[in-house]
Amino acid sequence: MARAWNISLACALALAMAPVQAAEIDDLAAKAANQQPVLWYESSQPEQIADVIKAFNKTWPKIRVQYVRIPGGNTIAARIIQETQANARTASIMTSGSTQLHPLLERKLVLSRDWQALGVTKDMPQTPYAIPVAASMFVGLYNSQKISAVKAPATWDDFISKRFEGKLGTWVRPPGFVDLVELYGEDKTRDLLKRLVSLKPLLFPAPELIAQQIASGELDAGIGFFHSSQPAIESGAPVAVKFLDPTPINTIWGVVIEKGSNADGAQVLAAWLTSPEGARIYEDATKRGNPWLKSTETAKRVGANRISQLPLMDLDKNRRLSDEFSKILSDVRAVP
Numbered sequence: 001m002a003r004a005w006n007i008s009l010a011c012a013l014a015l016a017m018a019p020v021q022a023a024e025i026d027d028l029a030a031k032a033a034n035q036q037p038v039l040w041y042e043s044s045q046p047e048q049i050a051d052v053i054k055a056f057n058k059t060w061p062k063i064r065v066q067y068v069r070i071p072g073g074n075t076i077a078a079r080i081i082q083e084t085q086a087n088a089r090t091a092s093i094m095t096s097g098s099t100q101l102h103p104l105l106e107r108k109l110v111l112s113r114d115w116q117a118l119g120v121t122k123d124m125p126q127t128p129y130a131i132p133v134a135a136s137m138f139v140g141l142y143n144s145q146k147i148s149a150v151k152a153p154a155t156w157d158d159f160i161s162k163r164f165e166g167k168l169g170t171w172v173r174p175p176g177f178v179d180l181v182e183l184y185g186e187d188k189t190r191d192l193l194k195r196l197v198s199l200k201p202l203l204f205p206a207p208e209l210i211a212q213q214i215a216s217g218e219l220d221a222g223i224g225f226f227h228s229s230q231p232a233i234e235s236g237a238p239v240a241v242k243f244l245d246p247t248p249i250n251t252i253w254g255v256v257i258e259k260g261s262n263a264d265g266a267q268v269l270a271a272w273l274t275s276p277e278g279a280r281i282y283e284d285a286t287k288r289g290n291p292w293l294k295s296t297e298t299a300k301r302v303g304a305n306r307i308s309q310l311p312l313m314d315l316d317k318n319r320r321l322s323d324e325f326s327k328i329l330s331d332v333r334a335v336p
Contacts, residue, residue, distance in 0.1 A: 043096070049067045073100065081103065092260035110129045111266075134289055165200060169214070171225075175250045205335065210224040246308035
């Protein structure tokens with residue numbers, strides 16, 4: 001009887017909260033409708049985000065959104081900081097990795113709020129400053145014409161082995177290995193990275209180039225991001241993907257800039273992007289999905305694999321490892 005009463009109470013509380021959440025987000029939307037467009041900074045192609053904005057406006061038609069692409073996404077924070085210091089119009093929202101969030105937090109430029117009050121599920125990791133929109137997943141890639149499925153590499157040790165010396169590629173930046181530390185530990189991950197460097201891999205400035213070189217036959221295998229391999233795979237190229245265990249991820253965080261253009265509308269957009277509908281639309285458009293929403297294809301692909309990622313707010317450790325691992329990779333010749 002007590003268990004049944006507890007379940008009934010939980011259901012009653014959930015039902016009672018729903019109108020409160022709806023009222024708060026409706027209030028923000030009403031305020032946003034009378035302001036400048038929400039200014040959104042991200043790295044995805046404009047045509048991809050145009051589909052996302054179109055879907056968002058079916059739910060919130062009065063909130064205008066203007067998209068600005070920052071290629072590579074590595075200078076989003078610097079641009080926001082520069083624009084803020086110049087008292088110029090800047091982003092209302094950015095969707096990017098933790099390395100872009102940290103400088104903004106240090107300068108107190110990020111809006112803090114209770115995201116669950118806007119309907120964001122408590123089942124996904126979040127802080128008052130950021131909510132997960134999607135994730136870039138670090139995966140193994142190989143040429144399926146050169147390597148049969150039976151002989152395909154399946155583990156981290158399989159990919160980083162003498163078998164692929166001089167025929168392996170990866171990204172010039174180390175975030176995948178930094179996040180692998182959370183489950184592998186520093187010593188094991190450092191050893192793995194040094195073994196990778198000893199194989200004389202090619203380092204690419206853009207992750208999509210890894211899949212392209214594997215497709216052309218120049219490389220046999222690589223370690224890169226799932227989403228950046230999709231254009232080559234969808235074109236029919238012989239590139240196969242292997243989700244490794246653990247699977248390091250680089251979360252794409254939704255972050256609202258407190259003094260950005262239309263922060264009210266940005267909060268509505270950020271909350272929508274973490275909803276089942278918003279997550280599906282964003283995943284379809286960018287090939288990056290939310291692994292904490294079971295309805296996404298990303299969650300299904302990861303399956304039972306363990307997700308590895310350093311805690312968002314562990315700024316010092318993230319920065320220290322990024323610097324150290326970048327130095328290790330610098331011993332390898334990068335592709336121009």
